[in-house]
Amino acid sequence: xxxxxxxxxxxxxxxxxxxxxxxxxxxxxxxxxxxxxxxxxxxxxxxxxxxxxxxxxxxxxxxxxxxxxxxxxxxxxxxxxxxxxxxxxxxxxxxxxxxxxxxxxxxxxxxxxxxxxxxxxxxxxxxxxxxxxxxxxxxxxxxxxxxxxxxxxxxxxxxxxxxxxxxxxxxxxxxxxxxxxxxxxxxxxxxxxxxxxxxxxxxxxxxxxxxxxxxxxxxxxxxxxxxxxxxxxxxxxxxxxxxxxxxxxxxxxxxxxxxxxxxxxxxxxxxxxxxxxxxxxxxxxxxxxxxxxxxxxxxxxxxxxxxxxxxxxxxxxxxxxxxxxxxxxxxxxxxxxxxxxxx
Amino acid sequence: xxxxxxxxxxxxxxxxxxxxxxxxxxxxxxxxxxxxxxxxxxxxxxxxxxxxxxxxxxxxxxxxxxxxxxxxxxxxxxxxxxxxxxxxxxxxxxxxxxxxxxxxxxxxxxxxxxxxxxxxxxxxxxxxxxxxxxxxxxxxxxxxxxxxxxxxxxxxxxxxxxxxxxxxxxxxxxxxxxxxxxxxxxxxxxxxxxxxxxxxxxxxxxxxxxxxxxxxxxxxxxxxxxxxxxxxxxxxxxxxxxxxxxxxxxxxxxxxxxxxxxxxxxxxxxxxxxxxxxxxxxxxxxxxxxxxxxxxxxxxxxxxxxxxxxxxxxxxxxxxxxxxxxxxxxxxxxxxxxxxxxx
DNA sequence: GCTGTGTTTTGCAGCGCTGCAAAAGCGTAG
DNA sequence: CTACGCTTTTGCAGCGCTGCAAAACACAGC
Numbered sequence: 001x002x003x004x005x006x007x008x009x010x011x012x013x014x015x016x017x018x019x020x021x022x023x024x025x026x027x028x029x030x031x032x033x034x035x036x037x038x039x040x041x042x043x044x045x046x047x048x049x050x051x052x053x054x055x056x057x058x059x060x061x062x063x064x065x066x067x068x069x070x071x072x073x074x075x076x077x078x079x080x081x082x083x084x085x086x087x088x089x090x091x092x093x094x095x096x097x098x099x100x101x102x103x104x105x106x107x108x109x110x111x112x113x114x115x116x117x118x119x120x121x122x123x124x125x126x127x128x129x130x131x132x133x134x135x136x137x138x139x140x141x142x143x144x145x146x147x148x149x150x151x152x153x154x155x156x157x158x159x160x161x162x163x164x165x166x167x168x169x170x171x172x173x174x175x176x177x178x179x180x181x182x183x184x185x186x187x188x189x190x191x192x193x194x195x196x197x198x199x200x201x202x203x204x205x206x207x208x209x210x211x212x213x214x215x216x217x218x219x220x221x222x223x224x225x226x227x228x229x230x231x232x233x234x235x236x237x238x239x240x241x242x243x244x245x246x247x248x249x250x251x252x253x254x255x256x257x258x259x260x261x262x263x264x265x266x267x268x269x270x271x272x273x274x275x276x277x278x279x280x281x282x283x284x285x286x287x288x289x290x291x292x293x294x295x296x297x298x299x300x301x302x303x304x305x306x307x308x309x310x311x312x313x314x315x316x317x318x319x320x321x322x323x324x325x326x327x328x329x330x331x332x333x334x335x336x337x338x339x340x341x342x343x
Numbered sequence: 344x345x346x347x348x349x350x351x352x353x354x355x356x357x358x359x360x361x362x363x364x365x366x367x368x369x370x371x372x373x374x375x376x377x378x379x380x381x382x383x384x385x386x387x388x389x390x391x392x393x394x395x396x397x398x399x400x401x402x403x404x405x406x407x408x409x410x411x412x413x414x415x416x417x418x419x420x421x422x423x424x425x426x427x428x429x430x431x432x433x434x435x436x437x438x439x440x441x442x443x444x445x446x447x448x449x450x451x452x453x454x455x456x457x458x459x460x461x462x463x464x465x466x467x468x469x470x471x472x473x474x475x476x477x478x479x480x481x482x483x484x485x486x487x488x489x490x491x492x493x494x495x496x497x498x499x500x501x502x503x504x505x506x507x508x509x510x511x512x513x514x515x516x517x518x519x520x521x522x523x524x525x526x527x528x529x530x531x532x533x534x535x536x537x538x539x540x541x542x543x544x545x546x547x548x549x550x551x552x553x554x555x556x557x558x559x560x561x562x563x564x565x566x567x568x569x570x571x572x573x574x575x576x577x578x579x580x581x582x583x584x585x586x587x588x589x590x591x592x593x594x595x596x597x598x599x600x601x602x603x604x605x606x607x608x609x610x611x612x613x614x615x616x617x618x619x620x621x622x623x624x625x626x627x628x629x630x631x632x633x634x635x636x637x638x639x640x641x642x643x644x645x646x647x648x649x650x651x652x653x654x655x656x657x658x659x660x661x662x663x664x665x666x667x668x669x670x671x672x673x674x675x676x677x678x679x680x681x682x683x684x685x686x
Numbered sequence: 687g688c689t690g691t692g693t694t695t696t697g698c699a700g701c702g703c704t705g706c707a708a709a710a711g712c713g714t715a716g
Numbered sequence: 717c718t719a720c721g722c723t724t725t726t727g728c729a730g731c732g733c734t735g736c737a738a739a740a741c742a743c744a745g746c
Contacts, residue, residue: 016726018702031725054702057733360696362698
């Protein structure tokens with residue numbers, strides 16, 4: 001493989017210094033038209049391409065941001081990622097993706113002090129559960145934006161919807177339908193399940209606001225927010241007898257899993273059991289029945305996260321950690337109100 | 344921000360040369376136990392972390408591979424990516440992800456000569472359509488593995504299932520059910536739709552092998568392989584009158600979209616119309632009805648692609664471009680044979 | 687003690703680029 | 717003609733690491 005063309009090669013051909021070539025390549029303003037043209041021609045003649053690695057080393061930055069999610073194949077994340085990549089690219093950043101598989105050790109490693117130093121300039125992090133230890137030995141110099149959990153300690157930004165309000169809204173929708181035995185699937189009552197706990201809180205508030213009591217045994221925990229766990233939890237509920245007449249699921253995947261079980265048992269959705277999900281993934285818009293859900297504004301979340309992160313990367317004095325509330329709305333579909341009259 | 348700890352700092356503290364520290368850090372064999380320990384201690388005391396950028400520049404490699412897919416939110420790709428990331432990480436490689444949004448210009452840019460030179464050591468590329476021009480001015484020195492399309496010109500590897508055989512198998516399954524008016528949704532009869540064309544070919548072969556004629560008007564094209572396009576295509580078919588009694592969809596998403604339309608029209612799946620998909624994504628295992636499909640071995644595809652790519656990256660004389668056939672199988676679910684008797 | 691062999695450590699150059707500050711060029715005013 | 721201020725170009729050092737080859741060391745055998 002022949003040696004690659006360098007700045008110096010171009011400089012020699014154009015009869016200028018390599019620094020001038022650098023200036024032209026980077027669009028520096030103070031270059032005469034004549035020089036610019038001469039350099040431009042030389043660049044093209046030799047087919048010069050800047051060496052990103054060298055540039056990065058010299059600048060002390062990598063031009064990459066990392067996005068860390070627990071699972072890539074969760075539609076919510078992949079839909080979000082799509083927007084993040086787009087937003088980052090507009091600003092000239094590449095996106096390095098990593099999935100933690102929900103492994104706490106792995107999550108910690110990503111924001112720990114000095115880890116993979118300089119491979120990325122900042123991290124957008126969607127932790128499955130961000131424990132105290134991880135926060136404690138995190139690199140304070142690493143620009144960080146957290147998605148989902150509510151945990152800003154002032155040194156990073158947090159972007160997410162108001163989980164409590166949204167969950168309350170979802171539950172109220174079920175109660176408005178006249179359902180009385182409403183179950184919740186997805187609780188995670190341990191230290192790292194904060195997102196789940198906020199949803200449970202909203203679920204409770206909806207009840208107490210109406211003076212309704214909560215059947216604690218109708219709050220079901222799951223390890224993950226995916227289809228198999230939703231299906232399993234629903235099966236548990238149905239096996240017990242005295243089944244619920246409505247279910248609030250903490251993700252659309254859980255809802256799809258639950259619906260799968262309900263239908264497999266010969267019951268109807270929503271006639272026998274109404275189901276509402278969370279996330280508004282595309283699946284739920286095409287499933288049978290279609291799934292009512294809480295729809296977070298993913299585009300808003302993605303662009304805001306990138307924007308804030310780049311701001312952090314760019315500023316020497318880190319801006320204060322903000323709590324950024326993304327808009328959300330309730331979307332009513334067949335799984336709670338049934339199919340509209342057929343055409 | 345204080346200056347970061349460098350090799351030289353460690354060297355000074357340990358009283359050795361920086362080259363020796365480098366040797367220890369990189370696990371070079373010929374270092375006495377005494378030296379190694381001393382250096383190790385200094386490394387820990389100072390909290391030294393290698394600067395990846397500098398290492399990359401010195402070595403002339405980036406330790407990253409790029410994976411380029413058209414759309415990240417397509418479950419098939421996100422499921423595949425998950426495995427690719429895992430496989431790459433095992434070999435110490437990071438994965439840089441990019442989505443092209445199906446933009447040909449963007450796709451070309453990724454493999455074009457010199458583009459983003461050295462940002463990644465190789466590319467796993469799932470082109471939406473790899474046109475001649477892109478192949479023509481591709482950088483011959485860039486290690487490349489292509490997924491999906493069948494297009495190896497000998498200078499790169501290609502990993503994918505046998506599309507023709509698989510499609511034929513799917514179609515035969517529908518014919519075996521006694522269906523006679525079988526439609527196909529997803530054809531792309533233009534230059535860059537090779538994957539789709541192979542599936543159409545399999546569809547045809549299944550018919551001709553049994554001496555059946557094909558109703559050309561039952562082969563429907565779509566721009567993408569997603570739910571909305573599947574739903575739309577199915578609506579077209581039904582609007583025409585004389586609807587098909589079975590449909591072979593070129594992806595599970597298309598199938599889910601098609602099923603959505605069929606059910607919305609008050610028809611039944613599979614009683615009125617049997618539907619089979621392609622890709623075996625998780626959706627299809629939990630949808631109502633569950634979706635029969637062609638299941639490619641994604642794990643095999645991912646690990647093989649990474650393995651071959653790293654082999655290319657590592658060898659100075661590029662190995663011959665291989666055509667690697669991944670295993671696949673037909674999976675029969677409710678959308679073709681109906682629900683098993685209820686429990 | 688000296689030589690030869692093998693192991694361990696070192697010095698240096700350089701990967702290709704950019705930051706910095708100085709040098710050169712250029713036009714205008716005095 | 718000189719001085720001054722502004723624009724344009726340049727030279728150099730250095731980002732932090734590794735490749736290479738030479739130097740230093742250790743040990744055995746004569």
